[in-house]
Amino acid sequence: MEKGWLGLPYHTISEHYNRLFQEKVYKIPVSVVDDCPNRRGLKGMQTCVFCDVWGSAANAESLSMELRTQIEKYHDHIKHKYKANAFLIYFQAYTNTFTKVSALRHNFDVALSYPWVKGFTLGTRPDCLSKAVLDLWQEYHEKSFVAVELGVQSFFNDELEFMRRGHTAEASIEAIHKIASNTKVDLGIHLIFGSPQETDERIIETAKIVNTLPITNVKLHNLHVLKQTPLEDMYHAGEFTPIDRETYARRVKLFLQHLSPTIALHRLAAYSSRWDELVAPEWTKNKMGTHQAIIDYLRAEKAYQSELFTARNEEEQRVQKSLEAKSQPITSVHA
Incomplete structure (x- = not known):
């Protein structure tokens, strides 16, 4: 908690x-895993413009x-650094359901074999959701915590086309409801x-769409340029300008102001761990x-x-009031 704030x-x-x-x-x-439908070129798809050779891996050596x-290596490091006792295994890089169900089952069993593991979370995309995968998730949910992070990226098709995602906004919404059902x-x-087509109005509309979906959390990224990506070529050709930090x-x-108070945020921006x-x-x-x-900006704007x-119910009202209080200095809250 920051000094002087709730x-x-x-x-x-x-x-x-x-x-x-x-x-x-x-x-x-x-x-x-080290592949995805885009990198494989299935159905004429191309590699996403922002994806480097590591597929957003947390650590290249992994x-x-x-x-x-x-x-075991990362557990020992995190446990020592943070004095941590409880963990989730995060299957992060590439598309984790772009493999055989038997391989997924093996990986899940390995993850859950440690007594200090409370469950696992995995990243995937809207077009890699077979019935077998959904059944497997539900099976493991019944004996552990299971979280899924779906790479939607945008709810606007021209932005998805720019990113070369290979799926539509409609497919993302359908996939979300399919998982929830x-x-x-x-x-x-x-x-x-940060895509070129983005506007303030679209950001607000994105929040409103999120509020209608059966999800509990969102992770935000800013579109940035890495070496050996299609976006690097576009950047050097003057076809793409990254969003500045202030914008x-x-x-x-704007997104947060219009977002339901019960939706949790993993983070507010991307971070390039491979500086070179x-x-x-x-x-x-x-x-x-x-x-x-970003926090300082929110503070200055008294935004939350x-x-x-x-708010649509008592729980949203409760959390909303709590967030409003957190946007004010402690002295003004008790004034």
């Missing part, structure tokens, strides 16, 4: 997990390590802000600096999540 003016994923587990949990990011080795997993989505912060504010591969913008290197800059959202 807390952050948005619903954090830590609060979401604390409510579910009654304790602090930490993610152990692992990599077990791709050459056995799953148990990854889990067939499983009880904890469901979240990823969104990317990005303002759009995060970042082309632009430079501010994407500074994880804590960027985070604090759900500020412009009409």
Whole structure:
């Protein structure tokens, strides 16, 4: 908690997990697949413009390590650094359902074999959701915590076409409802802000769409340029200009203001852990600096999540009031 404030003016994923587990949990990011439909070129698809050779892997070396080795190595590091006792295994890189169900089952069993693992979360995309995969998720949900993070990225088709995602906004919405109807997993989505077609109005509309969906959390990214990506070629050709930090912060504010108070946020911006591969913008290197800059902007604007959202029930009203209080200094709250 920041000195002089009651807390952050948005619903954090830590609060979401604390409510579910009654304790602090930490993610152990692992990599077990190295491909996706886009990189394979299925149905004429192309690699997403922002995707580098690591497929958003948390750590490049992970791709050459056995799953148990990854889990144990990163567990020891995180446990020592944060004095952590409870963990979630995060199957992060590439499309984790773009493989055989038998391989998924093996990976899930390995993850859950450790007594300090409370469950797992995995990233995937809207077009890799077979019935067998959904049945498998539900099976493991019945004996552990299972979370799914769906790479939606945008609810506007021209932005998805620019990113070369290979799926439509309509397909994303259909996939979200398909998961919610067939499983009880904890469901979240990823969104990317900063495409050339983006406007303030679209950001607000995105929040309103999110509010209608059966999800519990969102992870925000800013579109940035990495080496060996299609976006790097576009950047050098003058066909793409990354969003500046000030504009990005303002759009995060707009998104939060219109977002339901019960939707948890994993993070407010992307962070390039492989600094030598970042082309632009430079501010994407500074994880804590960027985070604090956005928080400072929200503070200066006295803005908070759900500020412009009409609460629909008592729970939303309760959380909304809590977030409003967190947007004010302690002295003014007690004045």
